[in-house]
Amino acid sequence: MCSNFEALRNAEKYRTAFNVEPPQEQGKLDMWPGYKGVFIRRPKEAGSGDEAVPEREAIAGVFGLLPHWAKDEKLARNTYNARSETVTEKPSFRDAWRSGKHCIIPADAIYEPDHRGGKPVSTRIARAEGEPMGIAGLWSVWKSPTGDLYSFTMLTVNADDHALMKNFHRAEDEKRMVVILPVGAYDDWLQAEPSQSMDFMRQYPADRLVAAPKVVAPKAGSMPLLL
Template sequence: MCSHYESVRDRQILKRHFQLDDIPEGGKWDMWPGYLGPFIRRHEFADVGDDAVPEREVLLGSFGLIPHWATDTKIARQTYNARSETVAVKPSYRDAWKKAHHCIIPADAFYEPDWRSGKAIPTRISRADGEPMGIAGLWSWWKSPKGDVLHSYTMLTINADEHPLMKQFHKPTDEKRMVVILPENRYDEWLRATADQSAAFMELYPSEALQSSTSMPGNLRLF
């Protein structure tokens, strides 16, 4: 399961790759559950017929989905990944799944522990071509007792027991999992998809299109 990832550092690359007009200020680059980072959804007014409204918009949200019924934001520490096999029935995610609140989480890389040496070695996984990843996710919003609205998101995951790269990670006795990385030509399809169409996107990303290393990020900073 992915609890640590790098959001896209370069604002111009973020805008170019994901075809975004504006990017909000703030948010972190080195992401852990509960941190605020960017996520991309279909624009709230994309269907009004105004050519001035972009197809996509980027918002800041908590990494870890906070359902509307939560009493506080602590649940984000447990809801940063949603299993595709159970997302439709789990109380934390089922409303977002049913409403097809699809989003894309932009990432330069994500981290998983390699246990093959007998110790957990943090390993950085990125696209082999150096381009950002678009990770499939779900978003929601939560209103605090003071009336403030907070957006949040979770990454969707699938079984990766047979994936040539991802089966190397986590303990030998653990199920192997992988975040759902979307092909670039399906970004808009995912954002437009209905709940009934969502399962068709839950596919493993080709291992030959990924690379891994044990180097850790440096110069951690805000956007």
């Protein structure tokens, strides 16, 4: 399961890779559950014939889905990933799934722990060609005490047989990976009917990903650290 990802560091990437204008509030770069980040969705008015309405829009939201019945934002700490095998049943996700509230989470990389050396090593996983990832997700809007609050979750699939992702997390744990969409499928996903959603729940090819230990920026005068 992915609880940590790297948001886009360059605002221009929103335009070139996802054809959207970045929101004024872009949130954190080092993203964890409960943090405010960015997701991309299809506006309700898209396709209406109004040329002023874009096909995609980027919105700031909480990483961790907050369904309408959530009591507070703390639930986001447990709803940042949605298993594709159970998403239709879990109360936290089923309304968004059944309503086809599809979104894309833009990320320069995701991070997973590699336990093979005995001590967990945070590992950066990115697309081999260096382009951002577009991760399939679901979004929702929650009525908070101060107004509407958007939120999102990443969809995941089993990765026990994935050449790269099977190397992460503890040996006894099931291997999982987020659903990384092919670039050509972005609009297909955003416009898909709920009955078509499962067609997109696939592993991303291992040979199109690269992994390396996470490097922590050093303090002045010190050496880089590997975690």
